[in-house]
Amino acid sequence: MTALAPQFEKTDDHVIHFDRIVKHFGGAQALAGASVTIRPGTVHGLVGQNGAGKSTLIKLLAGLHRPDEGRIEIEGRAFDHLTPHLAESLGIQFIHQDRLLVPTFTVGEALFLGREARIAGTPLLDRRRMQRRAREILANYFGVNLPNNVLIGELSTAERQIVQITRALLNQPKVLVFDEPTAALIRREADILFRLIRRLRDEGVTIIYISHYLGEIEELCDHVTVLRNGLDVASVPIAETSAAAITRLMVEREIAEMFPKRRIELGEEILKVESLTAPNRFADISFTLRRGEILGITGLLGSGAKDLVRALFGLEKAVSGRIKVAGKPAQPLSPAQAVGKQIALVPEDRRGHGVALDLSLAENVTLSSLSRYTRLGLLDRKRERRDTDDLVKRLQIKAQGRDTLVRTLSGGNQQKVAIAKWLSRHSEIYLLDEPTVGVDIGSKVEIYTLIGELAARGAGIIVLSSDLPELIGITDRILVLFRGRVTREFISSETTTDEVLAESTGASEGLRHVG
Numbered sequence: 001m002t003a004l005a006p007q008f009e010k011t012d013d014h015v016i017h018f019d020r021i022v023k024h025f026g027g028a029q030a031l032a033g034a035s036v037t038i039r040p041g042t043v044h045g046l047v048g049q050n051g052a053g054k055s056t057l058i059k060l061l062a063g064l065h066r067p068d069e070g071r072i073e074i075e076g077r078a079f080d081h082l083t084p085h086l087a088e089s090l091g092i093q094f095i096h097q098d099r100l101l102v103p104t105f106t107v108g109e110a111l112f113l114g115r116e117a118r119i120a121g122t123p124l125l126d127r128r129r130m131q132r133r134a135r136e137i138l139a140n141y142f143g144v145n146l147p148n149n150v151l152i153g154e155l156s157t158a159e160r161q162i163v164q165i166t167r168a169l170l171n172q173p174k175v176l177v178f179d180e181p182t183a184a185l186i187r188r189e190a191d192i193l194f195r196l197i198r199r200l201r202d203e204g205v206t207i208i209y210i211s212h213y214l215g216e217i218e219e220l221c222d223h224v225t226v227l228r229n230g231l232d233v234a235s236v237p238i239a240e241t242s243a244a245a246i247t248r249l250m251v252e253r254e255i256a257e258m259f260p261k262r263r264i265e266l267g268e269e270i271l272k273v274e275s276l277t278a279p280n281r282f283a284d285i286s287f288t289l290r291r292g293e294i295l296g297i298t299g300l301l302g303s304g305a306k307d308l309v310r311a312l313f314g315l316e317k318a319v320s321g322r323i324k325v326a327g328k329p330a331q332p333l334s335p336a337q338a339v340g341k342q343i344a345l346v347p348e349d350r351r352g353h354g355v356a357l358d359l360s361l362a363e364n365v366t367l368s369s370l371s372r373y374t375r376l377g378l379l380d381r382k383r384e385r386r387d388t389d390d391l392v393k394r395l396q397i398k399a400q401g402r403d404t405l406v407r408t409l410s411g412g413n414q415q416k417v418a419i420a421k422w423l424s425r426h427s428e429i430y431l432l433d434e435p436t437v438g439v440d441i442g443s444k445v446e447i448y449t450l451i452g453e454l455a456a457r458g459a460g461i462i463v464l465s466s467d468l469p470e471l472i473g474i475t476d477r478i479l480v481l482f483r484g485r486v487t488r489e490f491i492s493s494e495t496t497t498d499e500v501l502a503e504s505t506g507a508s509e510g511l512r513h514v515g
Helices: 052-059 085-090 107-112 127-142 157-169 187-202 214-220 242-249 305-312 335-340 350-354 361-365 369-374 379-397 411-423 441-456 468-474 497-505 507-514
Strands: 016-025 028-038 044-046 067-075 077-079 094-095 176-179 206-210 223-228 232-238 269-280 282-290 296-299 319-324 343-346 429-433 458-465 477-482 485-491
Touching: 016 052, 044 052, 044 187, 044 214, 044 269, 044 361, 052 176, 052 206, 085 094, 094 157, 107 127, 107 157, 127 187, 187 206, 187 214, 187 223, 206 214, 214 223, 214 242, 223 242, 242 441, 269 305, 282 305, 282 458, 282 477, 282 485, 296 305, 296 441, 296 468, 305 429, 305 458, 335 343, 343 411, 350 411, 350 497, 361 369, 361 379, 361 411, 369 379, 369 411, 379 411, 429 441, 441 458, 441 468, 468 497, 477 497, 485 497
Parallel strands: 028 232, 044 206, 044 223, 094 176, 176 206, 296 458, 296 477, 343 429, 429 458
Antiparallel strands: 016 028, 016 067, 067 077, 223 232, 269 282, 269 319, 477 485
16 A cells, blocks of 8 residues: 555654744743653554643644744654744644634635646646545445535535545645544544554555543554643553543542542432433433432433423423423423523533633623623623633632733633633523533533532533443433433433443443343
């Protein structure tokens, strides 16, 4: 098989070396002398909490920022700073988490934007050659055929990622940087990506892989560097470490400390669901939720679990069954009616639906409870500021101030803002949809603690999560949905991830039949 790109020549056994990099943004120090060495033809994991310095390092490599001190060595050449054009000319390509593609472009336009092939000796585009090259890579590396005239906005998340990777491969890269590439992918799609990354490594491409999912780092990477507070605190071969050891390095605590222990006496029933049914989504769902209880819900994609949570907030319509809140009927239910009954939804897509990115922290916090801060149509900004400051302190939201745009906050802090919005309204039932997806381990622990505190104050909490250790660690009970129905209820302290996974996939049903 012909390699995709020529390998870097080994120079002191590294292709990229960040040498004692220091970077400040205003008064905040993002990097405090970090040094990272990337070896040729390897998959190198880069991990750390939000704010540890991962993104800053990558932006320096991309030429988006300039280091205050230190230098970057690439294939033996030292640079005090790079530019985007220089990074690309050196063979470095980036696969961004946010899929930076124009939704109104066709696949063909997106693939060749800024690098269009032209008919020799003319200014005319060689569309046939471009389509042929794109078709070869799509078939060879992904086994798919994306029509050239389909709009980017019409593609699935996985298909948009394929376009982004194909665009990078067209340039025959020497280094590919993946930034949280599986955050929006289901497991099957992630497995396809992992096979591609291994193949590229075998063909001589060097991979830098950034992920909050330490299981992926263990499974995929050859080497891992851990960043903490702007410094590299460890850089070791994967074979010589473990996810638990990496966790300790990232957050300076044992993995057993991740799930705060709760001793809460459950109160009266706050939510009752009876025989709730939405055709082709879920059927005959019944359960109760008590004050102080954390109820977990899980299931594979298409199991109906997410539809059920959406229905509890009025985003999906159930055709039969009953919902009672604090003993009173709560149907028909719309989002506005759900909010009126003190039900809060923190959605999985916090950037798209959970927070308003271009509003300030204070504006987001009070967004769902403006009536509490207005009188005769005038906003009581003094009270708004006071309450925002209280919630920022209580939730340990890391921001320069209440006027900071939420867009500039880390994922974990954006999630805390999404929760603070409902705390400001004094909600009593919280529906948390994948509350820690794409969040670093340190912020996860803070969110788990916050969930426990909400329960201790008497709220009822439903957590929908595909992270089974998380679900078992923070909940009291777990409902498993399979093909639209609740197939089993687990007591969290008395079960294992293997049991829950078997029930989620339907494997336990097969085992019962065999028995």
